[in-house]
Amino acid sequence: MKAGLYFHIPFCIRKCRYCSFNSIPYDKEPAGKYVSALLKEMNLRGGIEPSSVYFGGGTPTVLPMESLRIILEGVREHFNPAPGTEMTIEANPGTLGGVDFAALGGLGVNRVSLGAQSFNPEELAALGRIHGPGEIIRAVDTLREAGIANIGLDLIYSLPGQDMCQWEKSLDEATKLSPEHISLYGLSIEEGTEFHAMEKAGRIALPPEDAQAEMYLYAVNRLEEAGYGRYEISNFARPGYECLHNLNYWSAGDFTGLGVGAHSRAGARAARNVSGVEEYIGRLENGEDPREAEEILTEAEREREFIMLGLRKRRGLSFEDFRAAFGTDFMSKYGLTAAGMAYAGYISTDSAFACLTMKGVLASNRVIMEFF
Numbered sequence: 001m002k003a004g005l006y007f008h009i010p011f012c013i014r015k016c017r018y019c020s021f022n023s024i025p026y027d028k029e030p031a032g033k034y035v036s037a038l039l040k041e042m043n044l045r046g047g048i049e050p051s052s053v054y055f056g057g058g059t060p061t062v063l064p065m066e067s068l069r070i071i072l073e074g075v076r077e078h079f080n081p082a083p084g085t086e087m088t089i090e091a092n093p094g095t096l097g098g099v100d101f102a103a104l105g106g107l108g109v110n111r112v113s114l115g116a117q118s119f120n121p122e123e124l125a126a127l128g129r130i131h132g133p134g135e136i137i138r139a140v141d142t143l144r145e146a147g148i149a150n151i152g153l154d155l156i157y158s159l160p161g162q163d164m165c166q167w168e169k170s171l172d173e174a175t176k177l178s179p180e181h182i183s184l185y186g187l188s189i190e191e192g193t194e195f196h197a198m199e200k201a202g203r204i205a206l207p208p209e210d211a212q213a214e215m216y217l218y219a220v221n222r223l224e225e226a227g228y229g230r231y232e233i234s235n236f237a238r239p240g241y242e243c244l245h246n247l248n249y250w251s252a253g254d255f256t257g258l259g260v261g262a263h264s265r266a267g268a269r270a271a272r273n274v275s276g277v278e279e280y281i282g283r284l285e286n287g288e289d290p291r292e293a294e295e296i297l298t299e300a301e302r303e304r305e306f307i308m309l310g311l312r313k314r315r316g317l318s319f320e321d322f323r324a325a326f327g328t329d330f331m332s333k334y335g336l337t338a339a340g341m342a343y344a345g346y347i348s349t350d351s352a353f354a355c356l357t358m359k360g361v362l363a364s365n366r367v368i369m370e371f372f
């Protein structure tokens with residue numbers, strides 16, 4: 001079975017104030033057990049031919065080099081990715097000291113996604129990041145020297161108190177480093193985070209919606225001028241450097257997730273691993289499968305997901321792919337809604353695709369909901 005392979009590494013130096021990901025502070029002993037558990041899970045998930053491999057988190061580069069080597073050798077042994085398969089590792093600019101990226105490259109890693117987030121020291125401090133702007137620049141140098149030819153930078157906008165000048169500075173500094181890929185995340189404040197408590201106490205607030213839209217539109221123009229094509233609402237790449245792993249998600253392709261809280265999908269079958277690190281390790285040490293929930297999605301749920309993901313892509317939702325997945329013509333089923341949305345200027349259609357216009361991108365959640 002061909003599928004994208006995802007590995008979740010849940011350890012970080014410390015929790016960022018906005019973070020709602022499944023991550024806990026790094027501790028040597030549980031991290032060692034976690035790596036052993038991951039190897040055991042690889043044993044359970046045989047028969048997959050990886051279309052891409054992605055190590056996310058958390059901060060995978062917080063692990064000692066020896067652990068990263070063990071995991072990558074496990075991937076090679078159990079899944080044997082074809083030479084040149086896209087293999088990404090997420091990295092925090094503050095945790096690259098002990099990582100030998102040239103050695104990781106020798107083990108198949110050919111793409112690094114760097115959580116830069118901002119180039120303003122005050123913003124990085126407010127977010128609770130462990131690095132400053134100088135470490136981002138040094139990290140890119142380190143990666144280039146190690147021969148990593150595909151680097152992605154993540155940036156966050158719509159921060160409490162952020163103004164256009166600060167956002168322009170982050171975009172300028174990011175493009176100056178010439179990464180192959182840039183992702184933009186509009187901050188949302190999630191329950192359970194330190195930011196959520198601060199917002200409830202009235203200490204921080206997100207910028208108003210029109211300011212958020214202005215920041216996004218500025219970024220789209222700035223990045224397109226600099227040679228980065230927008231291929232998804234939040235993702236930009238130089239030609240040929242679109243992230244294949246994420247494109248597979250947005251095309252509703254199959255994927256297998258390993259590690260704590262990881263999700264998997266094979267056609268209509270959806271599965272999720274247990275979300276606690278101790279429980280994950282315990283299950284695998286006892287010879288049990290860490291998947292806690294498996295369900296068969298209904299046709300309606302899959303269609304909904306297909307529309308939601310397909311419209312996120314710049315090229316849009318493919319009518320041919322929709323027909324191949326559901327045996328139905330998209331426009332016969334959703335033509336009325338599509339026509340209404342097109343009339344209002346939110347989407348455009350041709351004979352093969354329906355895609356969001358820029359007006360539609362700015363109201364994407366609302367537009368997508370119109371189809372359900």
Ligand code: SF4
Pocket residue numbers: 011012013014015016019020021023057058059092115
């Ligand atoms: S580095 Fe990433 S995963 Fe870790 S706490 Fe910060 S935002 Fe969360």
